[in-house]
Each structure stands twice: as structure tokens, then as C-alpha cells.
Amino acid sequence: MPSTTHPDAFHFEWPVDSYWEASAPPLEAAMPLLSGNAQCDVAIIGGGYTGLSAALELASSGMDVRILEAAEPGWGASGRNGGFACIGSHKRSYASMISIYGIDGTRAFYRAMKESVGLVHDLCTEHQIDAKIAGKGEITLAHLPNRLEEFRAEQKFLRETFGDETELLTPAELKLYGLWGPEFHGGLLGRTGFGIHPLRYVRGLATAAAKAGVTIHSRSRLMRWEESSNGHVLSTANGTLRAKRVLVATNGYTPEDISNRHAGRLMPALSNIIVTRPLSDAELQAQCWTSHVMAYDSRNLLHYFRLLPDKRFLFGGRGGTDASNAGAGPMRQKLTATFHRLFPAWSNAEITHFWRGFVCLAYDLVPYIGPLDEKKTVWTALAYHGNGVAMGTWSGRAVAQLMTDRKKAADMPNVITRRLANFPLPAFRPHYLKGAYLWFGWKDSH
Numbered sequence: 003m004p005s006t007t008h009p010d011a012f013h014f015e016w017p018v019d020s021y022w023e024a025s026a027p028p029l030e031a032a033m034p035l036l037s038g039n040a041q042c043d044v045a046i047i048g049g050g051y052t053g054l055s056a057a058l059e060l061a062s063s064g065m066d067v068r069i070l071e072a073a074e075p076g077w078g079a080s081g082r083n084g085g086f087a088c089i090g091s092h093k094r095s096y097a098s099m100i101s102i103y104g105i106d107g108t109r110a111f112y113r114a115m116k117e118s119v120g121l122v123h124d125l126c127t128e129h130q131i132d133a134k135i136a137g138k139g140e141i142t143l144a145h146l147p148n149r150l151e152e153f154r155a156e157q158k159f160l161r162e163t164f165g166d167e168t169e170l171l172t173p174a175e176l177k178l179y180g181l182w183g184p185e186f187h188g189g190l191l192g193r194t195g196f197g198i199h200p201l202r203y204v205r206g207l208a209t210a211a212a213k214a215g216v217t218i219h220s221r222s223r224l225m226r227w228e229e230s231s232n233g234h235v236l237s238t239a240n241g242t243l244r245a246k247r248v249l250v251a252t253n254g255y256t257p258e259d260i261s262n263r264h265a266g267r268l269m270p271a272l273s274n275i276i277v278t279r280p281l282s283d284a285e286l287q288a289q290c291w292t293s294h295v296m297a298y299d300s301r302n303l304l305h306y307f308r309l310l311p312d313k314r315f316l317f318g319g320r321g322g323t324d325a326s327n328a329g330a331g332p333m334r335q336k337l338t339a340t341f342h343r344l345f346p347a348w349s350n351a352e353i354t355h356f357w358r359g360f361v362c363l364a365y366d367l368v369p370y371i372g373p374l375d376e377k378k379t380v381w382t383a384l385a386y387h388g389n390g391v392a393m394g395t396w397s398g399r400a401v402a403q404l405m406t407d408r409k410k411a412a413d414m415p416n417v418i419t420r421r422l423a424n425f426p427l428p429a430f431r432p433h434y435l436k437g438a439y440l441w442f443g444w445k446d447s448h
């Protein structure tokens with residue numbers, strides 16, 4: 003049955019056919035698979051930004067940490083995303099957030115998102131990760147003229163609520179900034195964030211974690227999870243790991259059949275990316291797009307795009323509910339057709355790469371960081387709503403700080419520590435997603 007959990011999307015033994023994979027050096031350190039019996043203080047399931055950042059923090063407090071990764075570190079979303087290190091890891095509006103969590107909680111969450119961007123930069127510096135940082139800031143582009151009014155209101159709100167300054171650009175100014183397209187009716191430019199090579203970054207984190215004493219087991223998919231009063235017993239095809247505590251850091255790839263703690267609480271959703279061959283300077287001028295600023299359009303089912311340091315163009319879009327291999331072709335065609343419509347000067351530029359992966363949504367439309375059991379032996383950090391380069395890094399560190407008592411839940415924004423709610427009638431989640439896409443498609447055209 004085609005759906006977002008189709009087995010085609012879980013071939014951990016296959017490398018991801020992405021531009022990042024084609025342009026990153028291999029992992030520096032050997033990451034052996036788990037074999038025989040082993041034990042540790044904390045077992046982390048998943049070797050993406052969340053798991054690796056948590057591992058670094060836990061190791062720094064003297065914990066014996068092991069990571070079980072079904073493929074290689076970065077195989078999941080962390081090695082295949084758009085490389086936008088920016089804020090926005092929620093789908094709930096700020097107004098609604100304020101009404102639920104209060105103004106102080108919402109401000110604390112906003113500060114955490116901004117801090118998370120700085121953390122990515124700091125980790126790259128500290129561990130000498132050459133993540134090809136490029137561009138400064140991000141722009142939302144109005145896909146309809148009436149979105150400019152909303153931008154004006156948002157600009158005022160961001161200034162008055164968070165003290166954040168943004169710049170409102172007319173189409174003529176977009177042209178001046180090298181951010182133009184025939185369907186963009188203006189833009190709202192913020193100065194937080196930058197682009198990175200996501201796979202270089204996650205492999206750099208894996209190397210740093212290994213150097214810090216973390217044992218990372220590649221090709222070690224968690225298959226069975228048993229619990230006793232002595233702790234947790236995690237089994238893979240070749241070995242068994244006993245751990246006092248477990249951190250689940252699998253985000254959109256979370257296996258619901260192994261532990262029921264996450265069951266019914268997450269909604270994986272597809273995000274898709276194409277990359278062109280390098281564009282010539284004349285081609286960039288012809289389209290009036292020369293900036294390396296990260297860009298989105300104002301659709302709910304948004305497109306995200308950026309000029310990469312080597313002048314290839316990356317164009318991504320959320321959507322699609324068929325994660326099977328058969329579903330990939332139509333999605334590639336659809337994305338390519340939209341790209342050609344928005345960037346007509348580049349309609350002859352070959353698309354060299356196409357790939358996709360899972361982002362993760364939660365019922366409350368905000369991330370969650372915290373325990374999953376009363377005894378606080380199972381923890382998690384996830385649900386970044388398609389925006390986890392920075393927030394996944396921050397959340398990994400934050401959950402580790404909670405696990406080691408370096409921080410208390412009260413020190414964290416209440417937006418992300420409150421709960422990981424169940425979806426009502428979870429079996430219907432694929433239908434909710436289809437319904438949401440129809441609704442957003444209609445809203446985006448008005």
C-alpha cells in the first residue's frame with residue numbers, strides 16, 4: 003500500500019542518491035556494527051543531528067554512550083536535507099502559541115531557535131567541520147500579491163514581540179538583491195541563518211563524537227527492545243546492547259513497531275529535492291538570481307530553494323504521500339515543472355539529482371524534548387516540522403542536558419517540554435495528511 007511508511011523508504015543498506023552524497027568526503031572514523039554483548043550508560047537510537055549532538059553533550063559529562071544507527075550516521079534526514087540552518091521548527095502560528103504557552107514561553111522558544119543557529123556555527127568552528135557555510139539570512143517570497151499585506155503585519159509582529167528586524171522588499175528591490183522571479187511579488191528578508199552542506203556537517207559531528215569517546219555502531223538497526231527493572235536490552239541482528247537509559251533520536255524515521263512509546267504520536271511527511279548542474283554566470287544573470295540567501299515561497303506547501311556555493315541550484319518542496327519507489331517519478335516531474343515555471347530562464351538546465359526523505363510533525367505542531375516514561379529512563383527529542391538542521395542540533399544538546407541534570411525542564415521553553423500528544427485515531431494519519439494537503443493547496447491559491 004503506497005503511504006508515507008512504505009518499506010521502499012527504509013532500505014538502510016542503500017546510500018542516498020543525493021547531491022550531498024556525491025560531494026562529501028566519506029566518514030573519517032570507522033563505525034563498527036554492534037556484535038556480541040555490550041553495555042553502556044546511555045544508548046542513543048539514530049545517528050543524525052539529534053543523536054550526535056546529544057552524544058557529544060553526554061560524553062562531555064563522563065557518560066559511556068553508544069549510538070545504534072541502522073545505516074550510516076547522516077543516512078536519515080540529517081544527510082539529505084536542503085541545508086538551511088535557520089529558525090522555524092514549528093507549524094503552529096506564533097499567535098496560537100502565545101495563547102497556549104504564554105508570551106514568555108513563546109519568546110523563550112524563539113530565543114532557543116535563534117540560539118540553535120548559532121550553535122551550528124559554533125560546533126563547526128569548535129570541531130573544524132568544513133560544512134561549506136554560505137549565504138546570510140533567509141527570505142520569504144510572496145507567491146501572490148495579497149501576501150505582501152501579511153508580510154507587513156508579520157514584520158510589525160516580529161519587531162514588537164521578539165525585537166527582530168526584517169526588511170520588506172518590493173519586486174524591484176528583489177531584482178536589485180539578485181532574488182527575482184516572475185511569480186514573486188515581494189519578499190520579507192530576515193538576517194538569521196545560513197546555508198550548509200548537511201552531510202559534511204553530520205559526518206563532522208560523527209567524527210567529533212567518536213573522538214569524544216562515543217561508540218557509534220553503523221549498520222546496527224534496532225530490531226527488538228525489552229525492558230526490565232535493570233534497564234533496557236536493545237537487540238540488533240548481530241548483537242545486544244544493555245543500557246540504563248535510552249534516547250530515541252529517529253525523528254521522521256521512528257519505528258513504531260519496536261516500542262509503543264512513540265506509536266500514534268508522530269506524522270512522517272515527505273520532502274523532495276532536485277539539484278541542477280552548475281549554472282553559468284550568464285544563466286544566473288538571465289534569471290536575475292545571483293544571491294546565496296536561503297529562500298522560501300509563502301505557500302503553506304512551500305517550496306524552498308538556494309544557490310549553492312558551486313552555482314548549482316537546489317529546489318525543494320514538501321508534499322506527496324507515496325513514499326514507494328513508484329511514487330518518486332511523478333514527484334520528480336511535478337517538482338521539476340514547478341521549478342521551470344518559477345525560474346523560466348533555467349528550463350534547459352539539466353537536473354542532476356533528485357531525492358527525498360521524511361520530516362516529522364507532531365499533533366501540537368511544535369517540537370518535543372523530554373522523557374517518555376515516568377521513571378525517566380527513556381527520552382526523546384524530535385518533531386522539527388521540516389526544520390531540524392539547527393533545532394535538531396540544539397534539541398540533542400538540550401535533551402542531554404536534561405538527562406544529566408545540567409538543566410531542568412523549567413530552564414527550557416515550555417513550548418517544547420509540555421507533551422508529545424497522540425494523534426486521534428492514529429491509523430487515519432495518512433488520510434489526515436492527504437486532507438491537509440488538499441486544504442493547504444486551496445488556501446495557497448487564494
Ligand SMILES: Cc1cc2nc3c(=O)[nH]c(=O)nc-3n(C[C@H](O)[C@H](O)[C@H](O)COP(=O)(O)OP(=O)(O)OC[C@H]3O[C@@H](n4cnc5c(N)ncnc54)[C@H](O)[C@@H]3O)c2cc1C
Pocket residue numbers: 014047048049050051052053070071072073074075076077078079080081082083084085086087088222223224225251252253254255256257273274275318357358359360361362383384386387388389390391392393394
Ligand atoms: C528532503 C528534506 C529536506 C529538509 N530540509 C531542511 C532544511 O533545509 N533545513 C532544516 O532545518 N531542516 C530540513 N529538513 C529536516 C531536517 O533534516 C531534520 O529535521 C533533521 O535532520 C532531523 O535530525 P534527526 O537527527 O532528529 O533525525 P534523522 O537525521 O532523520 O536521523 C534519524 C536516524 O535514525 C535512524 N534509524 C531509524 N530507525 C532506526 C532503528 N530501528 N535503529 C537504528 N537507527 C534507526 C535512521 O537511519 C536515521 O539516520 C529536511 C528534511 C528532508 C527530508
